[in-house]
Amino acid sequence: MSSQPDVDKNLAEIDRILTKHAIKTDKDEAHLVVLPECCLFFGGRDQQQLQLAELLCDMSPGSMQSALAALATKHQCYLLAGSIPTHSVEPGAESGAKAKRFSASSLLFSPSGELIADYQKLHLFDVNVDDNTKSYQESLYTQPGGKVTCVDIDGITIGLAICYDLRFPELFRAMRQQGAQVICLPSAFTQVTGEAHWQPLLQARAIENQVYMVAAAQQGVHANGRETYGHAMVVDPWGDCRVIDSETQLSGLVSIRYDQQLIKRVRASIPVNDHNRFTLHFN
Numbered sequence: 001m002s003s004q005p006d007v008d009k010n011l012a013e014i015d016r017i018l019t020k021h022a023i024k025t026d027k028d029e030a031h032l033v034v035l036p037e038c039c040l041f042f043g044g045r046d047q048q049q050l051q052l053a054e055l056l057c058d059m060s061p062g063s064m065q066s067a068l069a070a071l072a073t074k075h076q077c078y079l080l081a082g083s084i085p086t087h088s089v090e091p092g093a094e095s096g097a098k099a100k101r102f103s104a105s106s107l108l109f110s111p112s113g114e115l116i117a118d119y120q121k122l123h124l125f126d127v128n129v130d131d132n133t134k135s136y137q138e139s140l141y142t143q144p145g146g147k148v149t150c151v152d153i154d155g156i157t158i159g160l161a162i163c164y165d166l167r168f169p170e171l172f173r174a175m176r177q178q179g180a181q182v183i184c185l186p187s188a189f190t191q192v193t194g195e196a197h198w199q200p201l202l203q204a205r206a207i208e209n210q211v212y213m214v215a216a217a218q219q220g221v222h223a224n225g226r227e228t229y230g231h232a233m234v235v236d237p238w239g240d241c242r243v244i245d246s247e248t249q250l251s252g253l254v255s256i257r258y259d260q261q262l263i264k265r266v267r268a269s270i271p272v273n274d275h276n277r278f279t280l281h282f283n
């Protein structure tokens with residue numbers, strides 16, 4: 001996607017893409033659609049994201065959550081909203097009207113519109129991109145999450161991570177150890193770092209953990225001048241990539257069929273999980 005600082009426009013665009021690709025469930029098959037980081041609001045001011053932030057709530061959801069649930073129901077898919085701003089849910093976080101920071105939450109909705117998982121971005125992008133012309137201070141307005149998150153869909157374990165998390169392989173190892181077979185990585189990579197690092201890092205995480213990596217991306221020049229890399233892709237557990245054509249498509253969809261046998265074969269032939277001599281500690 002090439003999201004704008006306009007929630008309704010982005011919702012309409014998601015609806016358009018899903019309609020165009022006619023994601024329809026033939027009853028035996030589940031579809032998981034992964035939208036990029038900041039899918040409903042991107043390229044505006046951080047203060048606006050704070051104002052948009054909603055409480056995470058299944059009983060009386062905010063307007064972004066209701067709209068996403070409605071899209072999941074309309075298109076009969078599991079829908080992962082890469083991230084939307086929510087009020088912080090971490091213990092000790094600022095909350096309510098006084099909150100100065102929001103959480104970047106990935107929200108997973110079921111085809112019946114139920115919120116079945118949420119993940120708050122763990123690693124925040126406080127980085128001077130190497131040419132030193134651009135600096136990012138995500139932690140100024142975002143509260144980091146506090147937990148590793150996996151969720152079961154139709155017997156398949158799905159791990160959740162966001163964007164800059166990609167550079168922290170321990171998180172992905174932890175999800176593999178919790179049983180992950182698919183890991184979703186909604187992103188908004190910078191043009192500069194994306195060109196250099198996006199594909200090799202995705203392939204590394206897929207290959208070393210023998211999982212599918214589903215990497216949705218923001219792309220193009222956004223309203224505030226920010227440029228994102230695009231090249232959304234799905235990488236299979238052997239490292240083969242299916243990449244969106246970013247030269248011809250500003251927004252669209254790339255898809256793959258989940259193959260349980262491929263995971264089994266790759267894990268049986270190279271049993272890295274059994275050979276691993278390190279244990280993990282989460283701080």
Ligand SMILES: O=C(O)CNC(=O)[C@H](CS)NC(=O)CCC(=O)C(=O)O
Nearest residue numbers: 038125136138163164188189190193
């Ligand atoms: O700021 C927002 O509105 C939304 N958040 C983002 O775009 C985030 C934080 S600035 N982007 C990244 O994490 C890029 C990571 C990246 O590019 C890398 O690891 O190289």
